[in-house]
Amino acid sequence: MDSPNEMLKQAEHIWKMLDELADSDPNAYKNFVQKSMDEKKRETAIPEPFMCLKTELITKTSDNTFLFVNICSWTKVPAPKSSTDAVSVTGGPLEEKQSEYGIVNL
Secondary structure, rough: OHHHHHHHHHHHHHHHHHHHHHHHOOHHHHHHHHHHHHOOOOHHHOOOOEEEEEEEEOOOOOOEEEEEEEEOOOOOOOOOOOOOOOOOOOOOOOOOOOOEEEEOOO
């Protein structure tokens, strides 16, 4: 692990290189900063809601149990490379909530 002094030297070196780039090639500096900001925005993006599916689960009891499936898009889940490739998915935890209509799965 780097010591705090080594990390400080590395940070100073990076800042010096960025200052030199800003002075020598302002467009390249602007492009670098924009690319870095775009990457950070993508890395920290949250899922975007698209739609919610609701279905009633058939059980042996007469309880009404509904299952809601939230469909979202998310930049962290890669798009298929072609129309014949499988769609990548990811899932979150199943949550159960009691409502006036019985247990609702969220």
